[in-house]
Amino acid sequence: MLATVTTSWDDGHSGDLRLAELLARRGVVGTFYWTVDHAEFTYPGPAEMRDLLGMGMEIGSHTMTHPDLTKLDDTKLKWELEASKLFLEDYVQRPMRTFCYPFGYFNRRVRDAVAAAGYGLARTTEAFRTSPGPDPQLLPVTMQVYPHGMKSHLAHAVRRRNFAGLSNWLIRHRGTTDLDSIVGRALDHVRANGGVLHIWGHSWELERYDLWDVLDRLLESIANHDDIEYVTNDALV
Numbered sequence: 358m359l360a361t362v363t364t365s366w367d368d369g370h371s372g373d374l375r376l377a378e379l380l381a382r383r384g385v386v387g388t389f390y391w392t393v394d395h396a397e398f399t400y401p402g403p404a405e406m407r408d409l410l411g412m413g414m415e416i417g418s419h420t421m422t423h424p425d426l427t428k429l430d431d432t433k434l435k436w437e438l439e440a441s442k443l444f445l446e447d448y449v450q451r452p453m454r455t456f457c458y459p460f461g462y463f464n465r466r467v468r469d470a471v472a473a474a475g476y477g478l479a480r481t482t483e484a485f486r487t488s489p490g491p492d493p494q495l496l497p498v499t500m501q502v503y504p505h506g507m508k509s510h511l512a513h514a515v516r517r518r519n520f521a522g523l524s525n526w527l528i529r530h531r532g533t534t535d536l537d538s539i540v541g542r543a544l545d546h547v548r549a550n551g552g553v554l555h556i557w558g559h560s561w562e563l564e565r566y567d568l569w570d571v572l573d574r575l576l577e578s579i580a581n582h583d584d585i586e587y588v589t590n591d592a593l594v
Contacts, residue, residue, distance in 0.1 A: 360547040361586050362579050363593060365480055365498070365557045367419060367457055368392055369400035372560035374409055379569070381412040383576040388590035390419035390457035390480070393441050398423060398561075406449060415589035417455035418442050418476070425460060426467045434467065438474035454478065455590050461517070468494050478594050480557075484513065485522035485530065487543055487552035493594050497522065500539045502558035502572050507534055540575050548584055553593060 364387035366376060373389050380387050389409065391400040398419075401409065410416070420426070420437040421444075429437065442453045454477045458467070461482030471479045472494050479494045486497035497519075505513075514523035526532060530542050543554045556575065563569050579585070 359586055360551055360582075360584055361553045361588055361593070362544075362547075363387065363553060363555050363588050363590055365390060365417075365457065365555070365590050367557065367559050368395075368398040368423070368561065369419065370559065370561040370564075371399060371401065372564050373401050374405045375569075376560040376563065376572075377409045377412050377414050379573060380414070380576065383573070383580040385576055385580055385587050386413045386415070386589050388415040388417050388455055388480075390417045390455070391445060392419045392423045392459075393421045393444050395423045403448075410449065410451070413589075415455065415591055416445060416449050416451070416453075417457060417480075417590065418445055418453050419457050420459055423459045425462050426458065426470075427462050427464050431470075434470050435474070438470060438476075442474060442476070454594075455480070458482075463495070468492075478590060480590060481517075482513070482557070483517055483519045483522055484510070485519075485525040485539075487525070487547050487550075487554060489553050489593050496555075496590070496593065498555040498557045499543050499553070500536065500556060502536065502556060502568055502575065503562060503566070504536065505534060507532065510534065536571065536575060537578070540578060544579055544582075548582070554579065 367390045369391035392398040418441040421441045446453045456476040456479040480496045483497035
């Protein structure tokens with residue numbers, strides 16, 4: 358199995374272009390999931406959008422208004438998925454093939470609605486995974502660029518029933534919360550066994566918590582390996 362690195366970045370923010378430039382300098386690419394109509398999440402304008410795409414990045418949908426999709430009725434759910442797809446396709450002039458669940462919340466009904474809306478892939482926040490899994494509508498991730506504590510990791514895994522990820526964290530990563538260690542162990546695993554190292558986060562979070570240098574250090578460690586393929590989320594399908 359091929360060893361692959363991908364990254365993804367949620368919500369939409371003025372810092373997305375800076376983030377894309379950082380990724381590109383390290384030879385890494387990613388998918389930016391944009392929310393269309395939300396006061397706090399403002400995606401880049403046309404010129405910056407074209408620059409971002411020109412660096413090999415991908416843009417995916419993150420709904421119209423960033424709601425908890427599991428709480429919507431069928432009509433509102435369909436609108437959030439289909440209207441955002443149509444708007445973003447018109448904006449970027451490219452097919453909108455990838456989707457990310459707001460807050461990482463989904464259930465079977467939401468998963469099926471995403472597939473019916475025409476998305477070929479939907480990304481979750483199920484952490485500590487290095488396999489894309491059997492269902493492209495439930496793509497897991499490896500780690501978030503954010504200093505979560507042990508309680509947070511445990512609570513998220515149990516709440517989402519992500520027992521495979523919990524096992525990986527406790528056994529492969531020995532329960533560490535150190536981001537460098539998590540990335541290093543995951544990288545070693547995919548290089549030896551194949552799989553996907555998937556880093557995700559938010560550019561607004563990088564800005565708010567001054568995590569830019571942390572991200573650059575992580576990217577430096579995963580970049581420029583001849584046995585690694587660097588791809589956007591869409592390529593995982």
